[in-house]
Amino acid sequence: MRRTIGRFCAVVPPPLPAAAATATSVSSSSAQGDATEKKQRKFRFESGYSDKGTNYEERGAFFSTFMGAALMSLGCSFLFVPLYRIFCAPAGHGADPRFYTVEGQLEREERSKEMGTPKKLMKMRFLSDVGNTMPIAFVPLQKEIEMLVGEPALAFYSAYNRSTRTLLGVSSYTIAPPEATNYLNKIQCFCFEEQRFKPHELVEMPVFFFIDRDMLHDPLVNWLDEMILNYTFFNLERTREVIMRQS
Numbered sequence: 001m002r003r004t005i006g007r008f009c010a011v012v013p014p015p016l017p018a019a020a021a022t023a024t025s026v027s028s029s030s031a032q033g034d035a036t037e038k039k040q041r042k043f044r045f046e047s048g049y050s051d052k053g054t055n056y057e058e059r060g061a062f063f064s065t066f067m068g069a070a071l072m073s074l075g076c077s078f079l080f081v082p083l084y085r086i087f088c089a090p091a092g093h094g095a096d097p098r099f100y101t102v103e104g105q106l107e108r109e110e111r112s113k114e115m116g117t118p119k120k121l122m123k124m125r126f127l128s129d130v131g132n133t134m135p136i137a138f139v140p141l142q143k144e145i146e147m148l149v150g151e152p153a154l155a156f157y158s159a160y161n162r163s164t165r166t167l168l169g170v171s172s173y174t175i176a177p178p179e180a181t182n183y184l185n186k187i188q189c190f191c192f193e194e195q196r197f198k199p200h201e202l203v204e205m206p207v208f209f210f211i212d213r214d215m216l217h218d219p220l221v222n223w224l225d226e227m228i229l230n231y232t233f234f235n236l237e238r239t240r241e242v243i244m245r246q247s
Helices: 018-047 056-091 102-115 178-183 213-217 236-246
Strands: 002-005 008-011 121-130 136-140 144-148 153-161 167-176 184-188 195-197 202-211 226-235
Touching (some): 121 136, 136 226, 153 195, 178 184
Parallel strands (some): 121 226
Antiparallel strands (some): 153 202, 167 195
C-alpha cells in the first residue's frame, strides 16, 4: 500500500492477519519464559538449591560425626589393656586365674620369698543365724576382731536353750567373700559336730583359727581388708525326722 504525504511517498506494510499476530505474540512470550527459566536455573545452581531437596552438607556432617564416634570407640578399646595394667592389675581387681600361667606363679613365689612376706592386718566380722526349728538364742560374743594374717586368733559364740527339753544341733559356716574360704584354717571349732543343749542351758563355744599367709600372694584376694565368718545352727532331730519321712 502506498500513501502520499505532501511531497514524500511512504510505503506502509499491509496489516498482518489475526493468526499471524497471535503466533508472533506466543513466540515472544515463550522466548521471555525461556529467559526467565534460565535465570532461575542459574540462581538455583549458584545458591546450592536442589529441586530434589537433598542437602549434601547435612549428610557430610552426619557421616563425619559417625566416623568420629567409631574411631573414638576403637581407640578406647585399645586403651583398656594399658589402663587395666596401670590401675587394676597391681591391686588384683578383676583378675582371672586363666590369665596366670604356672611359670608366672612360680616366678612370683620366688620373688616374694626374696622380698619376704609382708604383714597385713585383717578385720574379721562374726555373724550368726538359727534354723526355723531350732529354739535357741545363738550370738557371737564379739562383733569383730582385728588380726594379723598368718597369726592365730580366738573368738567365742554363745548359745542358750530357750526350751524345756534337750536339743541336738549341728552348725555350718560360710566365709565372705567365698574366694577366701580356702585360706581360713580352723584349729578348734564347733562346726559340723553334734552339740547337745540341756533345758535353759547357756553354752560358750570357742573358734580358734588363722588365715594362711598364702592369701597375700593370691591376686584374687590379697586386696581384701575385711572378711565375714557366719555360723548357722540347725535342729538335728527335726532334720533326722524329715530324712526318715522322705526315705
